[in-house]
Amino acid sequence: MSDLVTVRLRVNGTAREGRCEPRKLLVDFLREDLGLTGTHIGCEHGICGACTIVLNGEAARSCIMLAVQADGSEILTVEGLMEHGKLHPLQEAFREHHGLQCGFCTPGMLLTALDLLKTNPSPTEAEVREGISAVLCRCTGYQGIVNAVQAAARTLAAARADRGA
Amino acid sequence: MKPPQFDYHAPTSVEQALELLGRYGGDAKVLAGGQSLMPLLNFRLSRPAALVDLNRIPSLAYVREQDGQVRFGAMTRQRTIEFSPVVRERLPLLREATRWVGHLPIRTRGTIGGSIAHADPSAEYPAVLTALEGEVVARSPRGARIVKATDLFQTYLTTSLAPDEILVEVRMPAMPAGAGYAFEEFARRHGDFAIVGIAAVVVKDGARCALARLVAAGAGPVPTRLRAAEEILEHEGLTDAAIEAASRRASEIVSPDADIHASADYRRHLTAVLTKRALRRALGVTRV
Numbered sequence: 001m002s003d004l005v006t007v008r009l010r011v012n013g014t015a016r017e018g019r020c021e022p023r024k025l026l027v028d029f030l031r032e033d034l035g036l037t038g039t040h041i042g043c044e045h046g047i048c049g050a051c052t053i054v055l056n057g058e059a060a061r062s063c064i065m066l067a068v069q070a071d072g073s074e075i076l077t078v079e080g081l082m083e084h085g086k087l088h089p090l091q092e093a094f095r096e097h098h099g100l101q102c103g104f105c106t107p108g109m110l111l112t113a114l115d116l117l118k119t120n121p122s123p124t125e126a127e128v129r130e131g132i133s134a135v136l137c138r139c140t141g142y143q144g145i146v147n148a149v150q151a152a153a154r155t156l157a158a159a160r161a162d163r164g165a
Numbered sequence: 166m167k168p169p170q171f172d173y174h175a176p177t178s179v180e181q182a183l184e185l186l187g188r189y190g191g192d193a194k195v196l197a198g199g200q201s202l203m204p205l206l207n208f209r210l211s212r213p214a215a216l217v218d219l220n221r222i223p224s225l226a227y228v229r230e231q232d233g234q235v236r237f238g239a240m241t242r243q244r245t246i247e248f249s250p251v252v253r254e255r256l257p258l259l260r261e262a263t264r265w266v267g268h269l270p271i272r273t274r275g276t277i278g279g280s281i282a283h284a285d286p287s288a289e290y291p292a293v294l295t296a297l298e299g300e301v302v303a304r305s306p307r308g309a310r311i312v313k314a315t316d317l318f319q320t321y322l323t324t325s326l327a328p329d330e331i332l333v334e335v336r337m338p339a340m341p342a343g344a345g346y347a348f349e350e351f352a353r354r355h356g357d358f359a360i361v362g363i364a365a366v367v368v369k370d371g372a373r374c375a376l377a378r379l380v381a382a383g384a385g386p387v388p389t390r391l392r393a394a395e396e397i398l399e400h401e402g403l404t405d406a407a408i409e410a411a412s413r414r415a416s417e418i419v420s421p422d423a424d425i426h427a428s429a430d431y432r433r434h435l436t437a438v439l440t441k442r443a444l445r446r447a448l449g450v451t452r453v
Contacts (some may be wrong), residue, residue, distance in 0.1 A: 005173070021175030022216075025207075044166060045204035052270050058244065059270040064203035068173060069220060112270055119248075133355040134268030 005080040007071045010063035011036065012080025022068045027051040029067035030077060036075060037079040038107050042136070049135030052108035053077050059115035059134075081114075090148070099148035101139030108135045113149045121160075122153050168206035172215035175191075176221060182331060183306055185217045191328035193217050197240060197279030200271050225278070225333060232300075239278025239336040243267070246277060255339040258296065258346040258366060262289040265348060268356040281317075282332045284324045287358045287383035289348065291318060295388040296364040296380040299337035305330040305352065318387035341376070344368050345447035349439040353426070359383045360427045361435040363415075365443035367403060372399045379411070380442075384419035384436050391415045394440065403448055411440040 004019045011034060025044075030036045030053070037162035039062060042050035046064040053062045054076035081088040090110050093099065100106045109132060116123060116131035123131065128149045129142070137145060176182040186193050192214035196202055205211040221227055225240035228249050235255050237246070245254050247263045264415075265274055266280065266289050280290040281301060294301075294314045301312050303326050317324050326332060340346065350362035362382035368375045377398040379391035394411040401407035421432035 021170070023168040023170055023206075025167065028167070045207050046200060046271065049268070049270065055273070058273040060273050061200075061270050064199055065274065066168075066199075066203075066209070068175075069199075069218065114267075115269060115273070130264075130355055131269055134270050141180070 005068045005071075007067050008139055009070050009073050009075060011075045012077060018067075020067050022066060024064055026053075026065045026067045027062035029070075032076075033067075036077050040104055040107055042104070042108075047136070048105070049108040049112060050105050052135065054111050054112045054114060057118075059112050063152045076111065076114075078110055081110060088099050088114075090117075090152040093148040093152035093155065094145070097148035097151055098144035099140065100137075100144075105135050105137045109137065109145060113152070116149070116151055117156060122141060122157060123150070125150065131155070166207050166209060168203070169209050169212045169311060171206075171213055173218065174215060175218040175221040179222060179225065179253060179331065179333060182217050182219060182222065183304060183329070185215070186329050186331065187306055189215050195219060195282070195331055197282070198242065198275040199279075200267060200275040201258060201283045201285070206401050207354065219331070229337070230255065234336045234338050237277045237313060237337075239282075239331070239333050239335065240276050241278070242279070243275045243277065244269075247272060256297070256337055258340060258364060259290075259337065260366065261346065262293045262348040262362075265289050265350045265356070265359070265362065267351075271356070277335050278332045282324060282326065284318050284322050284387075285358065286318070286321060286387050287360070287362070287381060289350070289359070289362060289364075292362055292364045292380045292382035292388040293348070294335065294337065295390055296366060296378045297340065298335045298378075299335065301332050301336065302334035303327075303330040304333045305327075307436070309333070311336075314388075315390075316363035320386040340366065341368050344376075346447040347443040347450065349443040349446070351435055351439060361421075361432050361439055363436070363439040363443045365447045367398065367444065367447045369403065369448075372402050374401075374407075375404045377411075379415060379440060381415065381419050381436050381440075382431050384421040386422075389419050391418060391440070393418050403444070408441060408444045411444065412437045415440040 008017045040050040042048035044063050046061045051063040191445040194213040196216045196218040225238040227238040252260050345367045350359045364380045366378040381389040394415040397411040416433045416437035421429045423429045
């Protein structure tokens, strides 16, 4: 076994630390070392998108990144989406619009959609489909997910308008 | 699967990175965005003794204009390029092609230098670099050298870079004002590797075609410059008949291989179809 490295990072607003081999994938570090099993492992080679997290404000695949590379970074996983005990508007919309069935791809879908709406706050249906093409879903046929992301975009826009932003 | 064991190094300067590469004498791999190398490690198709990670070298990420070129630090992320005002203005072909590079969460990590050094013949950036007659800067302990796109891509996943060299900069000449451009691609799922992609640039001079550039991705072991098709346009202008003839010629001069995704004939067919679409769109004509 190679020498262990120390990885210090912030996950969902909390400082966390662990020791692992340099070859340990970030997704395995999150799940095994930090006990955050909300991030799922699907294909393990960057195709299916189930492991997508938000790294320093941007969606990224945690199965094709090493934990040691995330040292010093700020990570958001699906466990950190709720605020003050309330579902995030994206989560609410996925529930409302049947954006999930088995739920395996859902963490990756949510965090990909979060970055999509950050950079494109009112996407067209085609833009949503292009954005979520990053994540494979085998249950829903995607229509419910597309509806959910567009609904969440409207909710978030209304919230911004209320705040006068 | 999980990656095999390796020594891991995260240097903070190019000099340190070069020293590390030299120390492993060709057994180390350079890790850029990792969006191609990490899957190869996970599959254990690649088993380097060491990884030299460039992600902690901040001086390798920039976009700047100099001497009529746009210059990119090798570690500039594809997502940065997607939103760069300089790229929007000077290299709209690159911007358009970027939308086809992987997916959103791939582009946040993937880099221009990594994509070009990986030299996948179906990838978008090598095709754009070839179409715009760009070049890269490679550094080694012997100094820096400039390598033109035509001298860079050797065959599948193979460049002319030496094992102790690091691609540090990508340079593309600013596109001429008024140039028409289009990047057309066909893939099974948006963001997957192209079955075939076509980069097109045309500069009109009245009814004449002052300059045409056509490059195919996915239709051979390297990005394929479709010079004979360009010449038809430059000699005959940008008429429907010339576009038709150029597209047909394009499909004759590529030498694609068959693989699990598509037959060679299908790739040749796609080359003609996408060349026509790209040229029509580059001219501002509604796509058929």
